[in-house]
Amino acid sequence: MSRRRIRTILLKEWVLLFTDLNSALVVTLLPFLVVGQGILYIWLAFRFAGESMLAASVFQTALQKLVEAMPGVIQLPGQEQLLVLLLSQFNFFLLLIPTMIAISVATFSIVDEKLSGSLEALLATPVKTWELLLGKALAGAIPALLMTWLSGGVFLLVALALGWGHLIGYVVTARWFLTLFLLTPAVAILSFMLGVAGSARAKDPRGAQNTALLIILPVFALIGIQITGVVWFTPLLILLLALAIGIADFVTLRAAVRLFRRESIVVQWR
Amino acid sequence: MAVIETFGLSRNFGKTIAVEDVTLAVEAGEVLGFLGPNGAGKTTTIRMLAGMIAPTEGYAIVAGHRTDRDMEQLHEMVGMLTQTPGLYDRLSARRNLQYFASFYPSVESQSQVEKYLKLMGLWERRDSKAGTFSKGMKQRLALARALVHEPKVLFLDEPTAGLDPEAAGEVRQLIRTLREEGRTVFLSTHNLNEAEMLCSRIAVIHTRLLALDTPEQLRRRFFRRQIIVQLEASDAKVMEVVKSLPFVQEARGEGSQLILELTDLERNRPELVKAIVEAGGRVIGVSEKQYPLEDVYLKLIREESGNES
Numbered sequence: 001m002s003r004r005r006i007r008t009i010l011l012k013e014w015v016l017l018f019t020d021l022n023s024a025l026v027v028t029l030l031p032f033l034v035v036g037q038g039i040l041y042i043w044l045a046f047r048f049a050g051e052s053m054l055a056a057s058v059f060q061t062a063l064q065k066l067v068e069a070m071p072g073v074i075q076l077p078g079q080e081q082l083l084v085l086l087l088s089q090f091n092f093f094l095l096l097i098p099t100m101i102a103i104s105v106a107t108f109s110i111v112d113e114k115l116s117g118s119l120e121a122l123l124a125t126p127v128k129t130w131e132l133l134l135g136k137a138l139a140g141a142i143p144a145l146l147m148t149w150l151s152g153g154v155f156l157l158v159a160l161a162l163g164w165g166h167l168i169g170y171v172v173t174a175r176w177f178l179t180l181f182l183l184t185p186a187v188a189i190l191s192f193m194l195g196v197a198g199s200a201r202a203k204d205p206r207g208a209q210n211t212a213l214l215i216i217l218p219v220f221a222l223i224g225i226q227i228t229g230v231v232w233f234t235p236l237l238i239l240l241l242a243l244a245i246g247i248a249d250f251v252t253l254r255a256a257v258r259l260f261r262r263e264s265i266v267v268q269w270r
Numbered sequence: 271m272a273v274i275e276t277f278g279l280s281r282n283f284g285k286t287i288a289v290e291d292v293t294l295a296v297e298a299g300e301v302l303g304f305l306g307p308n309g310a311g312k313t314t315t316i317r318m319l320a321g322m323i324a325p326t327e328g329y330a331i332v333a334g335h336r337t338d339r340d341m342e343q344l345h346e347m348v349g350m351l352t353q354t355p356g357l358y359d360r361l362s363a364r365r366n367l368q369y370f371a372s373f374y375p376s377v378e379s380q381s382q383v384e385k386y387l388k389l390m391g392l393w394e395r396r397d398s399k400a401g402t403f404s405k406g407m408k409q410r411l412a413l414a415r416a417l418v419h420e421p422k423v424l425f426l427d428e429p430t431a432g433l434d435p436e437a438a439g440e441v442r443q444l445i446r447t448l449r450e451e452g453r454t455v456f457l458s459t460h461n462l463n464e465a466e467m468l469c470s471r472i473a474v475i476h477t478r479l480l481a482l483d484t485p486e487q488l489r490r491r492f493f494r495r496q497i498i499v500q501l502e503a504s505d506a507k508v509m510e511v512v513k514s515l516p517f518v519q520e521a522r523g524e525g526s527q528l529i530l531e532l533t534d535l536e537r538n539r540p541e542l543v544k545a546i547v548e549a550g551g552r553v554i555g556v557s558e559k560q561y562p563l564e565d566v567y568l569k570l571i572r573e574e575s576g577n578e579s
Contacts, residue, residue, distance in 0.1 A: 005372065008369060008372040008373070012358070012361070012365070012369050015360070015361060015365070016360055016361070019360045020360070116354075116358075116359070117352060117353075117354035117355065117356030118356040119356070120322070120352045120354075120356055121350070121356040121412070121415065122370075123322060124322060124345060124348070124349075124350040124352075125345055125370060125373040126342045126343075126345040126346050126373055127373045128342070262322065263322070263323045263324065266317060266323055267283070267317075
């Protein structure tokens with residue numbers, strides 16, 4: 001029964017998501033904007049700031065970690081080493097896509113239903129809280145994940161088009177696949193779980209969105225510590241991180257269910 | 271057999287007492303009108319009975335389930351029409367119903383959805399988005415949603431509030447249909463005529479339960495039964511004769527009408543008419559004086575307000 005209910009919630013959410021122009025645009029266009037922006041920054045850095053960036057100590061530390069992880073990079077010219085460093089961060093940059101979509105979509109998923117009154121009718125059915133929250137989180141996380149993977153493909157195609165094809169071998173490694181197919185799903189589900197949980201607890205739509213903005217900070221931190229070489233994520237580290245976030249997904253769902261106060265939703269929202 | 275029973279049901283919100291010590295029972299197949307002014311605790315009571323909020327004291331059993339314990343089983347047994355229709359405007363009428371029907375394990379959603387869209391007169395508009403519906407249509411769709419899983423008990427929270435007379439009439443007709451089908455309906459309303467038209471018994475609440483009875487018994491509780499004799503013209507001699515009758519307890523004239531209180535309204539009536547005719551009075555009609563339910567309701571509420579102050 002739970003699977004049937006979750007599937008029902010999922011399908012309903014998708015119909016609502018893709019019949020709302022704003023939400024549909026966020027899900028379909030935002031990923032390409034993120035990819036486009038990322039590639040533009042890399043291209044500008046490579047083209048105009050290569051030498052000065054190489055001189056910066058933070059990049060030197062990161063380059064050193066890169067060379068340790070991939071000794072073959074040392075044979076490349078300095079600027080191309082920098083390009084490999086930047087391109088190999090892109091898998092982490094892609095994590096921004098599900099988190100940004102979550103902020104835009106998931107944060108309104110419960111608030112909107114509270115405001116329209118449909119949540120009260122829904123809570124009068126035998127649906128369980130965890131089924132409702134998981135259904136809503138997956139309804140956003142699945143398209144966000146598919147768009148992230150598509151964006152990863154687009155990124156590689158653009159990199160080829162820009163003449164960086166000979167460097168792709170340094171980018172599409174075990175790290176790339178582990179990030180995209182293990183870490184990204186875990187982060188996507190976590191972002192949407194947090195978004196839905198924030199939405200359920202928020203007193204108004206603005207509050208829901210403000211809370212959800214906090215979701216993006218750990219992703220920025222992850223990109224920051226990677227690009228500055230503070231921590232170099234090896235495949236094993238990425239695997240462990242994905243596992244930890246997977247556990248966090250489960251814990252967050254449990255916590256969200258506990259924090260979901262049916263009574264106050266019914267009593268305080270009209 | 272009672273399908274709704276409450277035992278000292280109470281609910282506070284902080285220091286505010288919303289519902290206090292409500293004890294009542296509703297029989298299977300009964301339509302109970304639940305009346306009270308704004309803020310009297312009608313919606314809070316319904317929410318407690320539908321297992322959506324817990325009582326702070328007391329408990330309720332609905333369709334055999336404790337409302338504060340067996341919520342999932344309870345929700346399969348009850349249907350609820352909330353004050354706002356709460357539909358998904360961007361979904362069609364059919365998809366709205368299918369969505370809610372699919373949460374019930376024993377419901378064959380396709381046939382149930384079709385049945386209730388037809389019953390509510392929405393079948394022709396089944397693929398139209400709910401957002402394009404009029405208020406009355408939305409309310410009918412919301413009623414279909416409350417019924418789609420064939421609940422034993424139906425809670426209707428002000429189902430005609432905010433509707434125009436035609437739409438309200440349509441909803442009332444649907445409630446009549448439910449009554450004829452023998453469903454148990456707990457109907458919260460402000461509309462006293464509506465309550466009288468649709469309900470077998472009426473409960474009046476103002477935080478506490480002030481009264482629970484049939485409309486007729488409520489009238490008798492507050493107003494003595496009186497008979498109105500309509501004469502062709504006022505006649506002092508007739509009045510004199512009437513006053514002298516041993517079973518007439520009180521008599522007064524209002525134009526060509528005699529308003530009388532009798533010892534036994536049914537048994538004394540033929541003797542009364544005979545005496546009037548023998549005294550030369552020409553009787554046009556005899557009827558019992560009807561007090562509007564509104565008078566009963568206002569009396570109850572005023573008495574309660576008086577007690578509070």
